[in-house]
Amino acid sequence: MQIKKLERLSNMDRRIIYLLIGVVVIIPFFMPMNLPIYVSPSVQSIYDYIESLSPGSVVVFGFNFGPSTMPELYPMSLAVLRHCYYRNLRVIGLTFYSTGAVIGDDAMQTVASEFGYKEHEDYTYLGYKSSKSDAIILGMGEDISIPFPTDYSNYPVSKIPMMQNIKNYNDISLIVDFGSGNSPDWWITYAGARYHEKIAIGCTGVMVSGLYPYLKAGQLVGLIGGLKGAAEYEKLISKPAKATLGMNAQSIAHLAIILLVVFGNVIFLLEKHRSER
Amino acid sequence: MTVLGIWIATALTLCIYSFLYKDNPFFKFAEHLFVGVSAGYLLAITYHTNFLPYIYYPLRAAATERKYSELIVIIPSLMGILMFSKFIPKFGWMVRLPFAFLMGYSAGVSIPVTMQTDIFQQIYGTAEPFSKLDDIWTILNSIAITAGVICTLMYFFFSREQKGVVGGISELGTFFLMIAFGASFGYTVMARISLLIGRIDFLLSLPSLLKGM
Numbered sequence: 001m002q003i004k005k006l007e008r009l010s011n012m013d014r015r016i017i018y019l020l021i022g023v024v025v026i027i028p029f030f031m032p033m034n035l036p037i038y039v040s041p042s043v044q045s046i047y048d049y050i051e052s053l054s055p056g057s058v059v060v061f062g063f064n065f066g067p068s069t070m071p072e073l074y075p076m077s078l079a080v081l082r083h084c085y086y087r088n089l090r091v092i093g094l095t096f097y098s099t100g101a102v103i104g105d106d107a108m109q110t111v112a113s114e115f116g117y118k119e120h121e122d123y124t125y126l127g128y129k130s131s132k133s134d135a136i137i138l139g140m141g142e143d144i145s146i147p148f149p150t151d152y153s154n155y156p157v158s159k160i161p162m163m164q165n166i167k168n169y170n171d172i173s174l175i176v177d178f179g180s181g182n183s184p185d186w187w188i189t190y191a192g193a194r195y196h197e198k199i200a201i202g203c204t205g206v207m208v209s210g211l212y213p214y215l216k217a218g219q220l221v222g223l224i225g226g227l228k229g230a231a232e233y234e235k236l237i238s239k240p241a242k243a244t245l246g247m248n249a250q251s252i253a254h255l256a257i258i259l260l261v262v263f264g265n266v267i268f269l270l271e272k273h274r275s276e277r
Numbered sequence: 278m279t280v281l282g283i284w285i286a287t288a289l290t291l292c293i294y295s296f297l298y299k300d301n302p303f304f305k306f307a308e309h310l311f312v313g314v315s316a317g318y319l320l321a322i323t324y325h326t327n328f329l330p331y332i333y334y335p336l337r338a339a340a341t342e343r344k345y346s347e348l349i350v351i352i353p354s355l356m357g358i359l360m361f362s363k364f365i366p367k368f369g370w371m372v373r374l375p376f377a378f379l380m381g382y383s384a385g386v387s388i389p390v391t392m393q394t395d396i397f398q399q400i401y402g403t404a405e406p407f408s409k410l411d412d413i414w415t416i417l418n419s420i421a422i423t424a425g426v427i428c429t430l431m432y433f434f435f436s437r438e439q440k441g442v443v444g445g446i447s448e449l450g451t452f453f454l455m456i457a458f459g460a461s462f463g464y465t466v467m468a469r470i471s472l473l474i475g476r477i478d479f480l481l482s483l484p485s486l487l488k489g490m
Contacts, residue, residue: 015297015298021470022473025470025474025477026477029477029478068472070475071472072468072475098318099315127326129326130323130326130327134387149330150330154325188394189390189394189395190386190390192394193398206468209461210461216402217399217401217402217405218402218405219394245478246478250471253473253474254466257470
């Protein structure tokens with residue numbers, strides 16, 4: 001009887017697990033728990049670096065992600081943008097991902113409207129340039145208007161007031177790339193190694209462990225990893241938003257997964273023990 | 278986002294998630310629609326953000342404003358067109374020209390900086406903590422990192438049979454690898470749950486989105 005029960009549990013329909021995860025993710029939206037969020041050093045260091053920049057400094061934002069990773073990367077891009085605007089920094093946005101073009105434009109316009117920032121005076125969105133991203137990054141080291149002759153709305157970069165004194169990386173204080181693919185590697189390899197540019201990365205959770213070696217070796221100013229990193233940054237700028245809201249669901253879902261892993265292992269060991277007897 | 282857009286996004290989200298129950302025509306429809314829309318979008322945005330500023334506007338400037346220096350774009354444009362010569366068997370060999378250029382360029386540009394980024398800087402990152410051994414934790418951390426690097430490298434050292442001391446070190450390397458895989462898997466779970474949270478947040482905020490229209 002008990003053996004049958006164990007067999008049934010070990011062959012549980014995966015759809016029950018999907019349903020369980022769905023339920024534990026939904027519940028915190030209706031019952032906010034305000035679980036504490038601790039800021040990690042890699043996120044704090046980006047905040048501190050932006051704090052150290054003098055007003056008017058230029059920060060480049062790379063919106064290198066698409067809708068599939070928006071839940072992780074969009075909140076952190078808004079949080080860092082807001083911090084830059086609090087600090088009166090000038091921002092240039094761009095993307096190497098076709099699907100990132102609209103997202104980047106939306107992010108820059110959303111935050112600019114909150115702060116009354118004007119396009120072409122306080123911020124510029126250069127938009128999307130495809131394929132040979134290494135050539136684009138290297139080209140920006142010579143003259144930004146070579147890879148980007150026009151901005152997202154096809155307005156000549158040479159006529160943009162904000163861009164008059166911004167020629168190349170010498171005029172840029174920081175590059176913050178929000179990437180769901182190879183873009184962080186491109187910036188580190190070409191802008192970092194070739195031009196010694198300061199680089200900060202916001203990435204998906206999947207990519208974090210692969211980027212830690214660069215952080216450890218001092219090739220990055222800091223690293224914001226996944227929704228948790230975004231929530232940490234929202235805490236630092238004291239503006240809780242989507243990421244903070246999602247962290248409750250994230251924590252409860254993780255707890256459920258840990259319990260499922262323990263449960264699965266217990267069943268496995270019990271089955272093994274019985275079959276050996 | 279318009280009301281219609283919100284409803285389409287909602288319907289497509291549910292179509293995609295219906296796969297969790299089992300494969301069905303709604304999922305297939307949403308999947309095929311995504312592929313088609315992505316291809317069309319890529320074509321349109323590439324035309325507007327690459328073809329126009331890189332090729333059309335310079336050529337127009339050369340023709341109308343007599344900026345003849347802009348005619349230089351003809352060379353890369355021709356190289357690009359040669360990529361399509363593969364489709365004509367008689368001229369198929371011509372595809373080698375742009376490919377040779379691309380390979381030469383890529384190798385020349387990437388090898389030195391990749392060496393700098395992924396080898397020299399990483400060696401520095403591994404050794405550097407030993408220069409500032411302030412407390413017991415820094416010392417232990419530095420030892421763990423160095424031991425991890427050496428043991429893992431030994432695991433991928435195939436010029437000697439993995440027995441004795443070499444075998445022991447490489448076995449220790451597998452422990453470090455397992456820890457790395459575990460950390461990576463944990464982050465992957467976090468990422469996937471985040472995506473689910475994003476979609477559920479969208480679905481739950483549907484009434485307020487529609488109210489705000």
